[in-house]
Amino acid sequence: xxxxxxxxxxxxxxxxxxxxxxxxxxxxxxxxxxRSSMIKAYNLSRIINERLNGxxxxxxxNAGGPPVLVKIEFKVISFGEIKEANMEYSMxxxxxxxxxxxxxxxxxxxPFNIAADPTKLFWIPDTYFWNVKxxxxxxxxxxxxxxxxxxxxxxxFSTRITLTVQCxxxxxxxxxxxxxxxxxxxxxxxxxxxxxxxxxxxxxQGIEIVSSEMAQYDLLDxxxxxxxxxxxxxxxxxxxxxxxxFISPAAVPARVALSITTILTSILLKGNVNRDMPKxxxxxxxxxxxxxxxxxxxxxxxxxxxxxxxxxxxPAWCKRKGKKLLEDKKEIAMECEAQSQGSVDLIVQVMDxxxxxxxxxxxxxxxxxxxxxxxxxxxxEKPKPKVHWIDRISRIIFPVLYVIFIISYxxxxxxxxxxxxxxxxxx
Numbered sequence: 001x002x003x004x005x006x007x008x009x010x011x012x013x014x015x016x017x018x019x020x021x022x023x024x025x026x027x028x029x030x031x032x033x034x035r036s037s038m039i040k041a042y043n044l045s046r047i048i049n050e051r052l053n054g055x056x057x058x059x060x061x062n063a064g065g066p067p068v069l070v071k072i073e074f075k076v077i078s079f080g081e082i083k084e085a086n087m088e089y090s091m092x093x094x095x096x097x098x099x100x101x102x103x104x105x106x107x108x109x110x111p112f113n114i115a116a117d118p119t120k121l122f123w124i125p126d127t128y129f130w131n132v133k134x135x136x137x138x139x140x141x142x143x144x145x146x147x148x149x150x151x152x153x154x155x156x157f158s159t160r161i162t163l164t165v166q167c168x169x170x171x172x173x174x175x176x177x178x179x180x181x182x183x184x185x186x187x188x189x190x191x192x193x194x195x196x197x198x199x200x201x202x203x204x205q206g207i208e209i210v211s212s213e214m215a216q217y218d219l220l221d222x223x224x225x226x227x228x229x230x231x232x233x234x235x236x237x238x239x240x241x242x243x244x245x246f247i248s249p250a251a252v253p254a255r256v257a258l259s260i261t262t263i264l265t266s267i268l269l270k271g272n273v274n275r276d277m278p279k280x281x282x283x284x285x286x287x288x289x290x291x292x293x294x295x296x297x298x299x300x301x302x303x304x305x306x307x308x309x310x311x312x313x314x315p316a317w318c319k320r321k322g323k324k325l326l327e328d329k330k331e332i333a334m335e336c337e338a339q340s341q342g343s344v345d346l347i348v349q350v351m352d353x354x355x356x357x358x359x360x361x362x363x364x365x366x367x368x369x370x371x372x373x374x375x376x377x378x379x380x381e382k383p384k385p386k387v388h389w390i391d392r393i394s395r396i397i398f399p400v401l402y403v404i405f406i407i408s409y410x411x412x413x414x415x416x417x418x419x420x421x422x423x424x425x426x427x
Contacts, residue, residue: 044108048149051104057123060194061101067193070125071098071200072185075208077160084277087169088133089181096158097125098200105153112149115142118157125195130184134164171277174284175231176413231286233269234293235406237262241300242398245391249307259301266294285413292409296402303394312388 061068073096080090101123118124129135137159138144144160167181187195241262244255270290277284 040108040110044112047106048112052121055103055122060123067196068099070195070197072197073200075210077210084169088164088166090164092162094158094160097127098154098156099125100154102153104149104155106151108151114147115145116147117143117145118147124157126188126190127185128188129163130186131166132163133166136162171280171284172282173413173417174286176285176417178417231289234266234290237266238293238296238402241297244300244304245394249388255304259304262297266297289409292405303390307388307390310390314389
């Protein structure tokens with residue numbers, strides 16, 4: 001074993017030297033690749049700088065020739081608040097543009113990337129938003145802009161913008177309306193003979209939505225539908241006013257307090273809704289709904305006033321029996337006597353037939369009608385019913401009429417909303 005130890009040590013030394021040589025060769029190759037990449041990037045940067053030295057950024061590409069084809073793509077990061085009072089909405093987007101500038105063509109196979117403001121370096125499309133009220137670029141921690149110049153001269157420009165956009169809203173159907181808020185893009189100084197805009201990927205693939213969650217609306221593709229709780233609040237107030245029908249008419253303070261509270265709350269609700277809405281010269285659908293709900297609440301108060309000034313008993317025209325039967329019916333008192341001395345085991349008075357049927361133990365039956373003597377004593381006053389007959393009717397009529405109103409309101413304005421829908425066209 002001892003004779004093999006020097007050979008083994010020598011073998012391990014050779015293997016170690018060989019592995020070290022391979023690692024050094026790989027490191028040298030990586031260093032050469034990195035050095036070569038740096039040289040290419042330096043030379044490409046030098047070429048771009050040379051192009052920019054004699055570059056006139058006031059002249060568009062293909063000046064005097066065919067128009068510059070500008071492709072646009074949006075990536076909507078988030079939607080901000082939609083303000084109906086100001087008829088505006090805001091959103092945060094990545095705007096991307098592609099166009100070709102032959103002055104940047106080069107023989108290199110890699111693109112040139114830089115984070116800078118291109119407006120200070122070379123020509124870019126004078127894209128502006130036709131209906132934007134306010135817009136701002138982002139500069140934290142530096143310009144949120146990216147430029148990529150391909151060897152074939154194609155320029156890619158991406159930037160992040162926050163927009164506040166004007167949206168002319170027709171609120172006649174609010175809150176059952178559908179508002180179309182376009183974002184119109186144009187060239188400020190050039191016509192279509194000089195700059196021609198197109199959506200990248202076609203008309204249906206120019207906008208990408210990152211987050212479709214919105215605080216006030218449901219977002220479906222590029223359409224929005226209002227999430228309004230105004231109608232539900234008004235419905236709760238109307239239902240609350242119906243509680244008066246289940247309170248005794250004797251509890252005047254309770255019923256009056258409940259009616260006045262619901263009336264004042266409905267007035268406050270209408271004021272809050274109009275406070276957040278723009279001042280328009282026409283009635284909105286929500287105004288009609290709130291006014292109708294207020295009418296039902298006020299009618300509940302009028303119903304209580306009628307209850308206090310009417311007889312709680314059912315009137316004659318509300319009774320089940322007809323008027324003729326009431327006039328023809330006569331009360332007859334029957335005096336019944338048995339002919340035999342036997343005890344009477346059954347006496348039955350039939351008031352409608354005006355007879356008295358008597359059966360004794362011998363089976364003899366005698367029918368003897370006799371007029372009812374008039375009583376000299378005053379009749380006892382009947383106790384007043386606990387529930388007024390108008391309250392009984394109101395418990396049914398008010399909910400039925402209000403449900404009919406809600407169904408009619410929903411169908412009517414739903415049809416108007418569908419009739420006013422127009423196809424959304426990308427611009």
